[in-house]
Amino acid sequence: xxxxxxxSSDFFTDPAHKHAFSSRSFDYFVAGTELYRLNYSRARFLxxxxxxxxPSRNPLKNVVLRFINRYPEWYEKRLAFILPVxxxxxxxxxxx
Numbered sequence: 001x002x003x004x005x006x007x008s009s010d011f012f013t014d015p016a017h018k019h020a021f022s023s024r025s026f027d028y029f030v031a032g033t034e035l036y037r038l039n040y041s042r043a044r045f046l047x048x049x050x051x052x053x054x055p056s057r058n059p060l061k062n063v064v065l066r067f068i069n070r071y072p073e074w075y076e077k078r079l080a081f082i083l084p085v086x087x088x089x090x091x092x093x094x095x096x
Contacts, residue, residue, distance in 0.1 A: 001092070005052060006076075007084035021088050023050050023072035031095075044095035053085035 004011035006020035027033035028040035030047050052072055053065050068075045068085065075083075 001090045003088055003090070005080075005085050005088040007080040008086040009084065010086060021090075022076050023052065023088065024076075026090060026092060046093040046095060047090070048093055049089070049091035051089040053087065 003019075003021045004014075004017050006022055008020065011017045011020045024033070024035065026045060026047060027035040028038065029043045029045045030036055031044065050069075050072065052068050052075070055062050055065060064083065065085075068079075068083075
């Protein structure tokens with residue numbers, strides 16, 4: 001699922017976008033996370049992959065993206081509006 005990251009300026013300009021997401025948006029549904037303990041819903045997922053932004057032909061940008069994806073929470077708390085990524089990709093698996 002490809003969705004707008006909360007740092008995306010495009011999120012605010014596209015009237016079709018109703019929600020922006022962070023790397024922790026689905027943690028309410030992922031066992032073992034801090035937000036899961038709030039018992040938000042009965043829905044359960046495994047987070048298979050979370051990727052902020054996309055690789056480019058610019059090697060410097062790719063180095064920055066590797067750092068961002070290694071430390072997504074740190075990035076979102078400190079740098080997201082300085083170095084916006086635009087989008088975020090989630091791969092989730094339903095737990096039955």
